[in-house]
Amino acid sequence: MTHIYRWNRQGRKGQPCRVTARGKMNSIRVEFADGYVMITSGNAIRKFNPKGESTCHPQP
Template sequence: MDFPYVYYWNRQDRKGQFCRVTARGKMNSCCAEFEDGYKMITSRNAIRKRKAAPCKNCKDPIDDGHAEFCGMCREMGAGLSVLAKDRNNG
């Protein structure tokens, strides 16, 4: 994940956007960079660690490679991975 945090405050219409911390300052401040390249100095209370969304099948957090380890998701997603391979080859 390039942007491991979520901005929680509603400042400059950035609430809910993903960001990363590029620098930490004194007095609990930080420089947050958003996906569109915008940077702002803000309080570190305004950002939270990004959590993976729960899987609808097994309720485990979805991350990169979740379907490889989840039996229910592997069965449901098997056709999708074959389709993706066909697109890449053809």
């Protein structure tokens, strides 16, 4: 699993997922570990970072 689902939709907030397809208008297809699949916005996910470092603002 390469991403974390950020939105509180269908009880999936904070769960790891992976992007299986990207569409137009920032839509993506994500799959969760239990096999559940949904189409959602690309804004709903963030890259998973196991070290806990921020991926948005890297430190110099």
